[in-house]
Structures are given as structure tokens and as C-alpha cells.
Amino acid sequence: MPFEADRAVPGLIVKFGDYPLHHGGVGAIRSLGRLGVPMYAITEDPYTPAASSRYLKKSFVWPTTGTEDPDHLVEGLLRIGRRIGRPAVLVPTDEEAAVLIAEHQDVLAGRFLFPRVDPALPRRLASKQGLHELCVEHGIASPTAAFPQSYDDIVAFAEKARFPVVAKNREAFLRRTRPAVNGTTRIGTREGLLRLARDWGERPGVILQEYLPREDAEDWIVHAYFDRNSTPLAMFTGVKVRSWPPHAGMTANAYVVDNPELADIAARFIKQIGFSGVIDLDLRFDRRDGQYKLLDFNPRMGAQFRLFENESAVDVVRAMHLDLTGRPVPEGEQRAGHRYIVENIDLPALLAYRRSGYTTPHAPARASGTELAWLAGDDPLPFVTMLARFVRPGAKHLYQLWRTNRRGGKTSSSS
Structure with missing residues (x-):
């Protein structure tokens, strides 16, 4: 490893809502945990995949819906901070958490570390209307x-x-x-x-x-971390090969693909709006007019962030922890051709895409390496726990999503 993280500063995975099978949280626990950073997480119950990770020091069982009174959620976070006993870097995994942290940053700042940002900006970015208005204001293409x-x-x-x-x-x-x-x-x-x-x-x-027809479009993703001056310290681009539900849901399979034009668009937009922190963007390239159109802006870590790592072993979560603890963020090229697979949803997605005949033109013919969302040789229990919780209710949920998709209602998420 070409750098050392500050092991005296722990990380806390912050999630609000009932979605225990979240591979992004597991990825963040592993990413920082492998550097020796003590990791904590908010979990729905003691038996989630995140709670079973060998890299998790402690889980705080706190069932929430994301619709609770903000003061209640803030007080709960502060209570967890007191139990940790030292300032921790907050790693939000959903928009509810990212918005709450931004809007209550003055109260949370004494107990936690996180990028400071205009308190109103994350809520506006997470809103479809707010994002569209910002795109129009700053000349960024959108549908x-x-x-x-x-x-x-x-x-x-x-x-x-x-x-x-x-x-x-x-x-x-x-x-x-x-x-x-x-x-x-x-x-x-x-x-x-x-x-x-x-x-x-x-x-x-x-x-x-x-509607941007898939036969005339390509799905691209951008993950990055921006410092307090809205300067990118880690920037990555890739293509989404498959999602579940098909063509409109969570990433099931993706590749790292160099795209300097797309990186420049993202960096310019972030500088214009003055954002600081981790981003996860979904853009669709419209071949009809040659424009990248911004569909979703997630002002937090994306579930598939572990697809992206540079030659210095820096991903967006590591970049944030290094920056917030006053350490330099090593530069390096991204791992072009690297592949990411979410095991429990990629198989049904593969079958659906084969039926539709859709392919991604920029996906490499052969991967330079593969990162699995759940299975890891040094941390096998989250995969086992995922399987135990997924098999029956998960299969039923996949079927319900597929039926919804067949009827024309497509659940969209860039997580």
C-alpha cells in the first residue's frame, strides 16, 4: 500500500431505512477496514451482511425508515458518536443520511468528520426537480x-x-x-x-x-471525491453493462472505461455548484445529439464504488478519509477494464439482457480484473449472510421487480 490511513480516526457507516442487503456498506467497511481503520455501522438488526464483516468493530442496531423527525435522527447519531468516544468519519450510504448530515452539520461537527457543504445543496441535488434546475442553470445537458x-x-x-x-x-x-x-x-x-x-x-x-431509448443510448457512471475547494482528488468513469431491473435499476455489472470528456463535464459541474464530498452520477449518452445527459446525482457513496480504484489503491471512500484526516490523497490512473459484479442480481439481469439483445458498445471484450460485491476471500461471512437472507425473500423480490418492469414500471436506482 503506497499510503497509510490514520488508524486513530474510525469510520461510521450511516444508513436510514430498511435495506439490509446493501453491498455498498459492506464495501466501505472492507475498504477502510483493510487499512486498519476501526469501522462502525448502523444496521437494521444484528444479522445483516455488514454486521457479519470481520472488519466491523461494532454495529449499532437502529431500525429506521428515513422518515423520522430529523431531530430524532440527529440525536441518535450524536448518541452513537458518544459511544464511539472519538471523532469518526461519516460515510452516508443513502440520500436521507447525506441530506441530514448537510442540514445539521453545525450540530454534528463536534462529534464527527465529514465534508462541509452548502447545507441546502445535497437536498437540491437529490431532488429530480432541483437537479434539473441546476443543470439548466449551469448548462449541463439533461433530459x-x-x-x-x-x-x-x-x-x-x-x-x-x-x-x-x-x-x-x-x-x-x-x-x-x-x-x-x-x-x-x-x-x-x-x-x-x-x-x-x-x-x-x-x-x-x-x-x-x-424517454431516451436504450437503442440510441449508453449508460455511464462517474464516481469521485472533491475536497473543500471542489477540486477532484479521485475521479473515475465507467459504463453500466447490466442493471436490475433491466435498463433502469441498480448496477449489476459494470466496467471501468476511460472517458476524459465525461470526467471534465462532471468536474466542471461540481466546481460550478461548489460541492464537496463523494458523488455518484448516472449519465446517459444520447447518440442522437451526441450529449451526455445527467439523470441522477447521488451526493454520497454509490453502492458500486468498489468498481473504481486507482493505481495507488485509492477509492472514493479512502480518498475522503485521507482528506478529512489531513493526509495527502495519492494520485494514479484508474484501472481501465476492471469489472464489478453484484452476484445476487447479475444472473437474472444477464438472462434478461440476452433476451432483449442489448449490449454495451464500450464494455471491454475481456476484463482486466474482477471485483465481486459480496464474496471476498479475506471476509467471507457477508456473502454467506447475504445468501441466507436472500434466497427465498430475495428471489420473490426479484420476481416482483421483473413483473413491474414487464408492465412498464421500472425501478431506478444508481446505488
């Missing part, structure tokens, strides 16, 4: 979008729209009890849109977006 305020607005939109269109929850980072749509929903006809919209209430919380 054409409308933000209806009433059913009449939707009727007017339907008269002029070119179908299919895509509907998303406007405030997608909030896990509401009854969201307007189930993730990203592709709507094929005017009649279908009007039928769905009748259930969205007087003030529909949706964004209606142009």
Missing part, C-alpha cells in the same frame, strides 16, 4: 422535463408530449409511504399517463421526462 402542479397540467402536457415518457418521483430521495410512482416508470401512451395520473392527487409529486 427535457416538465413539473406538473395539477391534473390539468398533466392533461396539457399529454396533448403535446412525444410518447413514451418517463415519470419519476420529484423528491425521489424521500421514502414516502405512498410514492406517486414506483421508481422510474416508462409510460407508453397518452391514455396510460392520464390513467396513472388520476391516482397522483391534487398536487402530483412527479417529474415527467423525455
Whole structure:
């Protein structure tokens, strides 16, 4: 290892909501734990894959939904900080956590370390409407979008729209009890849109977006860490080969692919908005007009971040820990051709993609190396725990997602 982390400063995985099979959290525990950094994590129960990692010093069992009163969540975080007993680097794994930390950073700063940022910015970036407005303001390409305020607005939109269109929850980072749509929903006809919209209430919380056909598009991802001056200390680009549900969900298989143009777009946008911290971006290259269109901005670590590591063994989580503890972040080229596989969802995704005939033109013919999301020779228990929890309910969940996808409702997540 060409660098040493500050082992006196622990890390804390912060997650709100019930999603125990989260490989990103396991990846972060391993990434810093292998450097000798003491790792802690908030978990739904004592039997999650993250809780079983050999690199986890202690799990704090705290079931949450992400919809609790913010003061309650802040107090819970502070209570955990007191139990850890020394300042810890916060590693949020969802938008709820990233937004909470940003909006309460003055209260949390005495107990934790995290990138300081405009308190309102992460919430705006995680919002579909807020992100679209920022893209327009700073000249970043994004899909054409409308933000209806009433059913009449939707009727007017339907008269002029070119179908299919895509509907998303406007405030997608909030896990509401009854969201307007189930993730990203592709709507094929005017009649279908009007039928769905009748259930969205007087003030529909949706964004209606142009559909970028997959036969004319490529899915790209950017992961990076930016310091307090919005300067990239670690920057990576890659292509998403498969996702689950197909073409609209969580990354199941991806490759590291050099793309200087895309890296420049991301770096320029981050500098313009003044963001600091880890980012996970989803962009779709539209071959029809030659533009990279920003679909999602996750102001936190992405679940597939372990795809990316530079020649100095730095990933975005390590870069953050090094920077926040006052240590230099070693530079290096990314591992072009490296592959990432999420074992429990890549097989069904592979079968679905073979049926559709879709391929990713920029994926290498042969991987230069492979990183598995769950299985690791030095830390096998998270994989075993995942299997034990996944087999029956996981298979049922995959089937439900597939059925939703077949009906035209596609759950989108870049995690």
C-alpha cells in the first residue's frame, strides 16, 4: 500500500431505512477496514451482511425508515458518536443520511468528520426537480422535463408530449409511504399517463421526462471525491453493462472505461455548484445529439464504488478519509477494464439482457480484473449472510421487480 490511513480516526457507516442487503456498506467497511481503520455501522438488526464483516468493530442496531423527525435522527447519531468516544468519519450510504448530515452539520461537527457543504445543496441535488434546475442553470445537458402542479397540467402536457415518457418521483430521495410512482416508470401512451395520473392527487409529486431509448443510448457512471475547494482528488468513469431491473435499476455489472470528456463535464459541474464530498452520477449518452445527459446525482457513496480504484489503491471512500484526516490523497490512473459484479442480481439481469439483445458498445471484450460485491476471500461471512437472507425473500423480490418492469414500471436506482 503506497499510503497509510490514520488508524486513530474510525469510520461510521450511516444508513436510514430498511435495506439490509446493501453491498455498498459492506464495501466501505472492507475498504477502510483493510487499512486498519476501526469501522462502525448502523444496521437494521444484528444479522445483516455488514454486521457479519470481520472488519466491523461494532454495529449499532437502529431500525429506521428515513422518515423520522430529523431531530430524532440527529440525536441518535450524536448518541452513537458518544459511544464511539472519538471523532469518526461519516460515510452516508443513502440520500436521507447525506441530506441530514448537510442540514445539521453545525450540530454534528463536534462529534464527527465529514465534508462541509452548502447545507441546502445535497437536498437540491437529490431532488429530480432541483437537479434539473441546476443543470439548466449551469448548462449541463439533461433530459427535457416538465413539473406538473395539477391534473390539468398533466392533461396539457399529454396533448403535446412525444410518447413514451418517463415519470419519476420529484423528491425521489424521500421514502414516502405512498410514492406517486414506483421508481422510474416508462409510460407508453397518452391514455396510460392520464390513467396513472388520476391516482397522483391534487398536487402530483412527479417529474415527467423525455424517454431516451436504450437503442440510441449508453449508460455511464462517474464516481469521485472533491475536497473543500471542489477540486477532484479521485475521479473515475465507467459504463453500466447490466442493471436490475433491466435498463433502469441498480448496477449489476459494470466496467471501468476511460472517458476524459465525461470526467471534465462532471468536474466542471461540481466546481460550478461548489460541492464537496463523494458523488455518484448516472449519465446517459444520447447518440442522437451526441450529449451526455445527467439523470441522477447521488451526493454520497454509490453502492458500486468498489468498481473504481486507482493505481495507488485509492477509492472514493479512502480518498475522503485521507482528506478529512489531513493526509495527502495519492494520485494514479484508474484501472481501465476492471469489472464489478453484484452476484445476487447479475444472473437474472444477464438472462434478461440476452433476451432483449442489448449490449454495451464500450464494455471491454475481456476484463482486466474482477471485483465481486459480496464474496471476498479475506471476509467471507457477508456473502454467506447475504445468501441466507436472500434466497427465498430475495428471489420473490426479484420476481416482483421483473413483473413491474414487464408492465412498464421500472425501478431506478444508481446505488
